[in-house]
Amino acid sequence: MNIKLLKQLRTSVVLTGLLAGAMTISACQQQSDTEAGTAADAHAEEVPMSAEPAEPTDVVVDPQDTSNEVENDTAASVNTGTSQISYRCSPELQVEATYNEDNNQVTVATDMGTVTLRKNNEGSNPEVFEVATAIDGSEGLTQWRVAHEERETGVMRTAGADESDINTFECNEVS
Structure with missing residues (x-):
């Protein structure tokens, strides 16, 4: 959700709260205030106010009403297809x-850099x-293998332009 929509939603909620408060206060009054200072009112007996509302204040909301501007402000999307796991690797990484x-992808972030890799096999283990x-964005290759359904362990292989010089890291999930 972007900032503009959040500000509009906040404004709508505040205005709705203020309106509801004003309606609650006005519903508790039995009679309107009269002008002070008239002789007839000076001798009249005061009637205490009741805590009961003068009129019913049931609010009816039509769920089919789509004309409400707030409807567009409350739209949210949930990214259910992603998960994040932290690993500690040896040598230290x-x-x-x-x-x-x-998208069958994984984004791997390390202190050496961040790279997005695409799954290239059909297997799950x-x-x-x-x-x-390379993991630093230069010419080379990066490979990430994870085992088990819970992706508890992984092996990262990285190489620069000289693909015969491969660095291998064995990784375990941090719990």
Whole structure:
């Protein structure tokens, strides 16, 4: 949701609250206030106000009414096809993996860089994700393999332009 829609929603909620408060206060009054200072009113007996509303204040909301401007402000989307898992790897490396199930991708973020890899196999154990770019964005390759259905363990393989010099990291999920 963007900031403009949030501000409109906040304004709508505040105005609705103020209107409801004004209606509540006005519903509790039995009679209108009269002008002070007349001789006839000076000797009249005061009647205490009742806590009961003078008229029913039931609010009826039509769920089929789509003319409300707030309807567009409350639209939200939930990204259910993603999950994020943190890994600690050996040799020392911290990996944040964000899996996008809908696109068969994983975005791997490390202190060396961030790269998005595409799944290139049909299997689920291990799942293999690859991209023809080094983890720092330069020429090379990055491969991420995760095992088990819960993706508890992973292996990252990275190489620069010289693909014969491969760095391998063994990773375990941080719980």
